[in-house]
Amino acid sequence: MPRNIVEPKTKLTVIAGCFTVVIFSMSFLAASYPEGWTAKPLTSLPKELHEAPSIAVYEKNIHVVWNTWHNEFDSKIYYRHSLDNGKTWSEPVCLTPNSTTAIYPVVAVNATIVHVAWKDYRNGNPEIYYRRSVDNGQSWSEVQRITYNSSRKNNIYDVGIVVDGSNVYLVWKDYRSGSSEVFFKKSVDNGESWGSDQRLTYDYTPSYAPCMAVNGENIYIAWEDWGHRSNICFMKSSNAGVNWTEKIFLTENVTAGDSEHPSLAVWENKVYLVWQDTRTGNSEIYFKKSIDYGESWNETRRITDNTTVRFNPKIGVYGERLVIVGQGKEEGRFIIWYMTSDDGGENWSDPVKLTDGEVDAYDTSMFIQSYDIYVVWQKYYEAGWADIWFMSRSSGKPVVTSILLSNTSVSLPAVVDVTVDGFDPTYDKKELTCIVQYKSPSGSWNNVHSEFTGEEWEAHIDFSIDFSSGGCLVRAKLINPEGIESEWSVYKTVELHGEDSDSSVPSFTLPLMTFVLLAVIILIRVRDHEEK
Template identity: 25%
Template sequence: NLSNNPGTSVFPKIAADGSNVYVVWSDNSPGTFDILFARSTDGGATFGSPVNLSGGVGFSFQPKIITSGSNIFVIWGTGCSVLFVRSADNGASFSSPINLSNGVGCGTSPADIAASNGNLDVVFRSGPASDIFLVRSTDNGASFNSPVNVSNDADEEDFPQVAASGNNVFVVWRNIPHGNTDIFFTRSTDGGATFGIPVNLSNDAGLSELAQIAASGNNVFVTWRDGTTPTGYSEIFFARSTDDGSSFSTANISNTSGDSIFPDLALSGNDVFVAWEDTTGLTAGNADAYIAASTDNAASFDTPINLGSIPGESREPQVTAASNNVYVGWSESESEIYFVSGTIETTVNPISVGIDIKPGSSPNAINPEDMGVIPVAILTTGSFDASVIDPSTIKFGPNNADAVKSSLQDVDGDGDLDMVLHFKTQQTGIACGQTSATLKGQTLAGIPIEGSDSIKVIPCQH
């Protein structure tokens, strides 16, 4: 229990960087609703006392927090403004709040923020036509550019969310044309200066809302609550793009026997996590926090799990991931903020690669007492590019010897570069009686590889 006070604690948001975990929420224990911040430096095992970030600037609600190195950025709404603070020292201190929505009328929350390559992008709803605006900072939040109208149409929009990857900026929001609601998506390829024509991602007859978005490399992920299902329950839908948002595939990832709402989304390498609030098996007015995980960049998801059934309402779970840890926080019965953590455990079958021990020689004779080195080539083939290997991870032989040298060269004359590594013979552990030796390691993306080749150990006469 992070809040643990007699007031109302709602709208938790969570971020993490390594073993540092940060949580913000809206809390009225100071007398009015302010934004409180708590941090842990031991992976969530303990948290310091909450700190008031808003400091009585007015009714403050729906915060959002992200990290970038030692920098922490927090935004929230005050009814007619979107405010921003930053910390450059892992949350030990924060700047005074500044208004990001000046100049476009009444800026409203919930707003969202994303960071990429030192740039910050903030989106919010504002103006007489309820359009979606974006402001960008190119100096880690020291200053912001003028707002850009992202939606710019006659319909009403709200609940914008933003993600960034490189120079690409992706924005989703809820579009409200005539009573129906859909999830619209647009992208910028020039750092948020201009945006393409919005695309309807949900495009169905039901209510689609509460979208969340994340991006990494060429992958863009969007999740939302959708009411157009055969069961009559609302479900958590998930859309995945592998081409920078040019196209999407969509799937139902909750598929439970209750209402699934308020999704949240987090990425860590190839792992994707979606948390949400679910009423499956509960009486009216109760809900539990659920999570579903993917280890293949959202090509598939594991069966959702309940994070712990607590009597009452576990509302709006928020998820983040850092290193091998996953953190989830939620509002319990709108009175306290609860927090749980877990470890990412995945088993990935290694890619089988072709290797050539002592390239060009046969029968690969090895004398275990030799003071020299053994060259081993990892071959580039039609299905594998040896240049993606991380040489520092490669181990060879029974003793898992490290390479003392590595280079790219074409050892088999096929015109493709192979990875050649050298291992000190006496460090490999190769001994009499062995007929093969194995090499193991990882690609630069962390994918395991493994390959074997035949050897002849000499002299080994007895």
């Protein structure tokens, strides 16, 4: 069932309490999937309406939330996790046992801290509520109410959550001011406390479907702006949400077509945006990117060209690798599809169907790590009966998730510390071997010794005075006990400044020039004295 339907009107089977029975032996629901993909249901009998799944992944720990309608007035939020890259799953946990109508949950994770937010009617007014787990979903904090609005006219939709370190950010669409506007809220202590609500848009036109991406202090938000037509707007903050730029229009539909359902992803300085667009008459997927932190954007590109409908795209990024998962309609059935780019969006694969169209598929949520793709969606059988399914494509390779340098600009000689993190879908970290290499500006790749510290790997590169000035590249990869290697990490650069570099000029040139000038002055004065 489409996610914008808040309350089902069909009579459902009444299940007392807060529980879900899961049965996986359902051969009559078997389906075929693309090569390399595996799928399994996260919900099953009894027949209930499970909807609005959301997924977050950290290394091989996968976290999924959704809401289940036990009857037309009782919906609760459920959670499951896998700590082995989707091989096995925990039993469902109800996160809202004391609520009657809790819907549309979203999840984010950093290390072992899991954050879940949702829309809740427990106090009569629709508000945002929140819980967190600091131990990978083994236990949960008490429920926190995040928003407080007295107006019964207030309504909240499209809640989104992202996390970066100890900073947790929420964005949503809110009607408290009488019109639909974008609001923002943040926590700087892993969700223990929250700042005030920030209204980001002040328009006479409605603002819908906000989405958000974050990298360090940089936060990016895009949304639909409904004037005469729907267009995609964008704003950003470079200081963790303290200040925001003015909104800009990234599409300019005036007389024909609507741009809807934006999705953002960010990797370092590059920001990627996709959305659905009907400017040509058919709903297709369009793409833009920025390579300067959202300051400027390239030309809009249409990246699907089909007689079938494509809509509601979600984008993920890992280095230069981009993945889009979306919905479509073929031969009267709603399907899930995906497409990829391995060069930062310059070239794209054709869309590939993930579901076979035997039943309708809605409500996608996705995450990528290296070559691994994780997707959850709603499999809709009939009125009042839909399940949540999980699907993944794993390369089986280790993955380098980060490589950090203690300094990116040094004067020779110097030592630069390298910290590498990553995981393997099968083996523990301690069983992996980490290879760190560096390449001098004029040399070849060299190995440097690394050690596992219990959580990550550390290496030290000794740049002697013999190195030439310029950019030195650093990279890393992981190898598991079977000899299976990860891809090389994204290169990191250390700028080396030697005695022949520009950085040394001021310390030598200025005293020399001063000495020459003084000598000239003395010679002139001596000459003048002799002439007298």
